[in-house]
Amino acid sequence: MATTLHVTLAGNPNVGKSTLFNSMVSGKSRISNHPGITAESVDGFRDRDKDRLLVTDLPGTYSLHLDLPEAKLCRQHLDQDVEFAMLIIVIDAMGLRRNFQLFSELTQLEIPMAAVVTKSHEAQLRGYQIDLELLEEQLGIPVIGAAERSDVRSLEIDDLIDGARIPAQIPAQGQSIEQWGTDLLAKVSKPVHPEQARRRRLRDDRLDRLLIHPILGLTLFLVAMTLLFGSVFWIAQYPMEWIDALFGKLGVWISSRMDEGALRGLLVDGVIGGVSGTLVFLPQIVTLFFLVSLLEETGYMARAAFVADRWLRPFGLPGQAFVPLLSSHACAIPGILCSRLIPDRRDRLATILVAPFLSCSARLPVYILLVGILFPDRPIAAGAAFIGCYLLGAVAAVGTAGLVRRTLLPGRSLPMVLELPPYRIPSVKEALRIAFDRGMSFLTNAGTVILLICIALWWLSNYPSTPAGAEVTALRESAAMQSDPIEANSLLERARSLELRESAQASYAGRLGRWVEPVLAPVGADWQLSVAVLASFAAREVFVSSLNVMVGVGQDLEDPTSMARIRGSKRDDGSALLPPASAAGLLVFYVLAMQCLPTLAVTRKETGGLRWALLQLTWMTAVAWILGTATRSVMMAMGFSG
Amino acid sequence: MSDFPIEDPQFWIVTLLSISAVILLLWSRNSSKKRDQGGSCGGCKPK
Numbered sequence: 001m002a003t004t005l006h007v008t009l010a011g012n013p014n015v016g017k018s019t020l021f022n023s024m025v026s027g028k029s030r031i032s033n034h035p036g037i038t039a040e041s042v043d044g045f046r047d048r049d050k051d052r053l054l055v056t057d058l059p060g061t062y063s064l065h066l067d068l069p070e071a072k073l074c075r076q077h078l079d080q081d082v083e084f085a086m087l088i089i090v091i092d093a094m095g096l097r098r099n100f101q102l103f104s105e106l107t108q109l110e111i112p113m114a115a116v117v118t119k120s121h122e123a124q125l126r127g128y129q130i131d132l133e134l135l136e137e138q139l140g141i142p143v144i145g146a147a148e149r150s151d152v153r154s155l156e157i158d159d160l161i162d163g164a165r166i167p168a169q170i171p172a173q174g175q176s177i178e179q180w181g182t183d184l185l186a187k188v189s190k191p192v193h194p195e196q197a198r199r200r201r202l203r204d205d206r207l208d209r210l211l212i213h214p215i216l217g218l219t220l221f222l223v224a225m226t227l228l229f230g231s232v233f234w235i236a237q238y239p240m241e242w243i244d245a246l247f248g249k250l251g252v253w254i255s256s257r258m259d260e261g262a263l264r265g266l267l268v269d270g271v272i273g274g275v276s277g278t279l280v281f282l283p284q285i286v287t288l289f290f291l292v293s294l295l296e297e298t299g300y301m302a303r304a305a306f307v308a309d310r311w312l313r314p315f316g317l318p319g320q321a322f323v324p325l326l327s328s329h330a331c332a333i334p335g336i337l338c339s340r341l342i343p344d345r346r347d348r349l350a351t352i353l354v355a356p357f358l359s360c361s362a363r364l365p366v367y368i369l370l371v372g373i374l375f376p377d378r379p380i381a382a383g384a385a386f387i388g389c390y391l392l393g394a395v396a397a398v399g400t401a402g403l404v405r406r407t408l409l410p411g412r413s414l415p416m417v418l419e420l421p422p423y424r425i426p427s428v429k430e431a432l433r434i435a436f437d438r439g440m441s442f443l444t445n446a447g448t449v450i451l452l453i454c455i456a457l458w459w460l461s462n463y464p465s466t467p468a469g470a471e472v473t474a475l476r477e478s479a480a481m482q483s484d485p486i487e488a489n490s491l492l493e494r495a496r497s498l499e500l501r502e503s504a505q506a507s508y509a510g511r512l513g514r515w516v517e518p519v520l521a522p523v524g525a526d527w528q529l530s531v532a533v534l535a536s537f538a539a540r541e542v543f544v545s546s547l548n549v550m551v552g553v554g555q556d557l558e559d560p561t562s563m564a565r566i567r568g569s570k571r572d573d574g575s576a577l578l579p580p581a582s583a584a585g586l587l588v589f590y591v592l593a594m595q596c597l598p599t600l601a602v603t604r605k606e607t608g609g610l611r612w613a614l615l616q617l618t619w620m621t622a623v624a625w626i627l628g629t630a631t632r633s634v635m636m637a638m639g640f641s642g
Numbered sequence: 643m644s645d646f647p648i649e650d651p652q653f654w655i656v657t658l659l660s661i662s663a664v665i666l667l668l669w670s671r672n673s674s675k676k677r678d679q680g681g682s683c684g685g686c687k688p689k
Contacts (some may be wrong), residue, residue, distance in 0.1 A: 459660035
């Protein structure tokens, strides 16, 4: 049996450990251009010819002796007595001196070590470069370097692991770590284009004065986000229409080649209708993450964090809450896990409680559908409404935090220390890679979880079946007696439509929807939308797919494309399923509601009990219901149909 | 009166498929929870 070599990645926060980890195993860690993204140690495997690597990505820490959760976690891991262990320290060329404290502490462990130096390109932009050969000689362990984050993937890590050596303890007796670091830095650091670097620093300072200004910075942030979301709608609308039309044609093609029956219904309404209801949003998701990655690579997001910190603190959220809250825009669960890095318990609980208010990527399909219904063919208005959704979530989060910190969790929060990276031209290749990864993750989810939910939901919306009612039978009899074929056809179509609706209403899903309908009706949901809302507790984006299955089963619509199908579908009384006031009410409800069971489970785990999870569920649902109902009522009072 | 079309073989096929879907859903949720130590709800994914 092959031996297992335990490889541990350690280093300061935001030095590129997660990137290195992903390049070493089959990619299952989180990377971001802000510190603290790895809130717990993450393990991954890779098989080599001679052995197997068990790679552990530790959370970033400046020292093993700090009284912080991440330092404790590193100490616990490194104290284990593991055979065949080696350690890779990831060193950031931008702040070489800052990395020496941790390096010195790791040398005391007396295990084989090697080093990877990252961000050397950014160091060059700052006017210096690190002589890696000299650094290797001075540290006494093999060293390799990556100029850019993306270069880490092409590093010869296997050679580095095989060449690992136990370094001499640093600093030597009688020498301070500060003196040793200063001497080493003087030896290995060489100036590069100092005049250019000085000009670049001046330019960065000028830009910083503008972008982190308390008022101007916030205004520019809002403008940038509105443009970004407007572009998402504008760029993605064409591929979205193509995907929708493609699935529509596929449904028609299958219908024309299969006899009517349960299998055809499951395939066309359940599988194709359901999956296309989600897949149609792939272009928006890919475009959004491509543009956000480009923006992050420029170094702007760190400035945005700085601006946000000023606005967070008055609401009782600590500076450290920014990273968890920013992560929650992708998914609330890593955001909540990241909150472990917040040392104060009250700060941490407040952050966990409000993190799911931030709009995660699973909400995107729901936003796109409802915003698209509210603002058809108006990408700028749709973009503004989109950013409005994100802002509403953020306002609800800080408002709730302010309330909680003044009532249940009183006390002051700590300020944040943040390193601002230099501005740079973003890498299109890296942004494309991230967009591709997100797209693949979305596709995988649509192909598994959503497909399975749609199949189960289709069954629940079809059974138990009900025999044709008296009105349907009467319509059919009238049609049989008609001499005019056009009139007869019209009667048959009415009978068919009524039969489908009666059948959907009698089904298990229909009964459930009718049971929940009185609660959700003020927000704008009829029984069909109520079923979709309930189904989306498993995964938020299932809302659109569920709705697509429900309207496909209950109505005989001519337009096979999913968006048009939902837009054209009707309530029992024949009115539109989603008139403007109801679409707006539901949109507000979805922005604020705690529609995610897995997040509740993580809240329960991280807070050590059911109390905070129940508070989160009750508070978010209540806020969502009240504001959703208010939005619909105000719009109806303004004359919009609801 | 509501009922199930038990004489229709297609009913049994779609019922079996739906039961399999529910079992697979529960199983995939459980195994993804164990696999993804970094955490994600599955609906959305951390960056």
